[in-house]
Amino acid sequence: MADFPELTQAVINGNAKKVLELVNIELGKGAIPQSLLTDYMIPGMLHVGQLMQEGEYFIPEVLRSAKAMRGALELLEPMLAKGADRKSEGYVVIGSVDGDIHDIGKNLVAMLLKGAGFEVNDLGVSVKTETFLDAVKARDGKVILGLSALITPTLDEMQIVINALKEAGLRERVKVMVGGAPVTREFAEEIGSDGTAEDAAAAVTLAKQLQLS
Ligand code: B1M
Numbered sequence: 001m002a003d004f005p006e007l008t009q010a011v012i013n014g015n016a017k018k019v020l021e022l023v024n025i026e027l028g029k030g031a032i033p034q035s036l037l038t039d040y041m042i043p044g045m046l047h048v049g050q051l052m053q054e055g056e057y058f059i060p061e062v063l064r065s066a067k068a069m070r071g072a073l074e075l076l077e078p079m080l081a082k083g084a085d086r087k088s089e090g091y092v093v094i095g096s097v098d099g100d101i102h103d104i105g106k107n108l109v110a111m112l113l114k115g116a117g118f119e120v121n122d123l124g125v126s127v128k129t130e131t132f133l134d135a136v137k138a139r140d141g142k143v144i145l146g147l148s149a150l151i152t153p154t155l156d157e158m159q160i161v162i163n164a165l166k167e168a169g170l171r172e173r174v175k176v177m178v179g180g181a182p183v184t185r186e187f188a189e190e191i192g193s194d195g196t197a198e199d200a201a202a203a204v205t206l207a208k209q210l211q212l213s
Contacts, residue, residue, distance in 0.1 A: 004043075004044070004047070005040055006018075006022055007019065007022045007023070007026070007036065007040040007041065007044070008041070008043050008044040010022055010068065011040075011041050011044025011045060011048070011065055011068055011069060012044045012047050012048055012051075014061060014063075014064025014065040014068050015068060016067055016068040016071045019041070019068040019069070019071060019072050020072060020075060023036055023072050023075060023076070024075075033076045033080055034080065034112075034201070036072075036076070037072075037073075037076065037108065038199075041069055041072060044065065045065060045066075045069055045104065048061070048062055048065045066104060069104050070104065070107075073104070073107060073108065073111070076111075077111055080108075080111040080112060080114075080115050081111050081114040081115045082115055087117065088117060088118070088119050089116060089117035089118045089207075089208065089211060090118050090119070090142065090144060090207065090211040091118070091119045091121070091139055091141075091142070091143055091144065092113050092118045092119065092120045092143075092144045092145075092146055092207060093121045093123065093132065093135045093136060093139075093143055093144070093146065094106060094109065094110050094113075094120060094121070094122050094123065094145075094146035094147075094148070095123035095124055095125070095127035095131070095132060095147070095148070096124070096125040096126060096127060096148045096149065096150070097126075097148065097149050097154050097157035097158060097161065098126055098127060098128050098129065098154070098157045098160075099126055099151075099153065099154045099157060100125065100126060100148070100149050100151060100157070100180075101125045101126055102125070102148070102150035102151070102180070103124070103148075105148060105150065105179075105180060105181075105200070106125075106146075106148035107122075108200040109146065109179065109197075109200045109203045110122045110146075111200075112200045112201060112203065113146075113203065113204055113207055115204075116204045116207070116208070118144075118207060121135055121139075123135060129157070129161050129164045130164075132145060132147075132164075133161075133164055133165065133168055133170070136165070136174055137168075141173065142173055142174075142175070142211070143173065143174050144174075144175045144176075144177060144207055144210050144211065145161070145165075145174050145175070145176045145177070146178075146179070146203070146207075147161060147176065147177070147178045147179075148178075148180045149178075149182065149183065150180045150181055151182070152182050155182060155183070155187065158178050158183075158191055159192075161176075162176055162192050162193060175194045175210035175211075175213070176192075176193045176194050177193065177194060177195055177196065177203065177206055177207060178191070178193045178195075178196050179196050179197050179198070179203060183196050184196075194210055194213075195209070195210065
């Protein structure tokens with residue numbers, strides 16, 4: 001078995017208490033919150049995915065790791081979202097598409113967007129097309145719509161939302177950003193989105209570009 005750093009291993013083990021303890025220790029030593037996530041915790045979740053695929057982990061184990069990750073995200077949120085009170089960089093509506101309940105990556109994207117000064121309306125998970133549309137309609141002017149999907153069967157929902165925006169005459173004032181592990185650049189282009197980002201930091205860069213375009 002690979003030898004992981006202690007924090008990564010604690011995520012893999014789904015040991016929420018240990019994860020929080022280690023994060024606090026590292027923060028005390030001056031660690032950068034985003035690096036704790038990117039360099040230690042996310043690799044832990046990716047390994048969990050691998051164990052799931054290999055049949056070593058089942059839903060209960062995966063949920064335990066997700067819970068440990070969520071606890072750490074809650075602790076880190078105020079640090080990641082620092083800057084949310086400055087002048088708005090733009091307005092983002094974000095959610096995991098209908099049928100998809102994965103939210104760790106989407107939450108991370110939302111947190112970093114807030115940290116970069118965007119106003120974020122997070123609609124949560126398994127969001128219906130109508131709910132995305134209602135949130136867009138409720139806001140005047142430019143809106144960035146962020147769609148997240150983690151499982152292949154829900155990818156089609158992204159196309160459904162984009163089509164619905166067109167049909168409702170809203171496409172012109174909405175920039176659509178799509179993301180999640182199975183989303184490729186080719187797919188993002190094919191469905192007529194305005195772009196994709198492979199991780200939360202890249203999502204912030206893309207949102208800034210879309211806001212200016
Ligand atoms: Co599920 N799951 N899961 N799961 N799960 C995956 C995604 C999977 C790859 C695991 C595997 O088999 N190796 C596989 C999908 C295969 C596929 O279709 N391609 C899978 C499956 C099959 C399933 C179920 C169908 C299992 C079942 O029931 N038999 C089921 C589906 C439920 C549903 O949604 N309807 C299911 C359920 C679950 C749990 C509930 C147990 C749990 C989710 C808990 C939660 O999120 N609250 C879970 C988890 C935790 C995972 C893995 C292990 C980890 C996901 C994660 O949190 N990664 C995952 C394995 C993997 O991803 N390799 C897996 C860490 C997170 C920080 O990364 O989410 O990729 P990620 O987000 C990144 C980028 O993708 C990007 O930035 C983020 C931050 O860097 N990004 C965006 C994400 N959204 C973005 C939006 C953007 C831009 C960038 O713009 C808008």
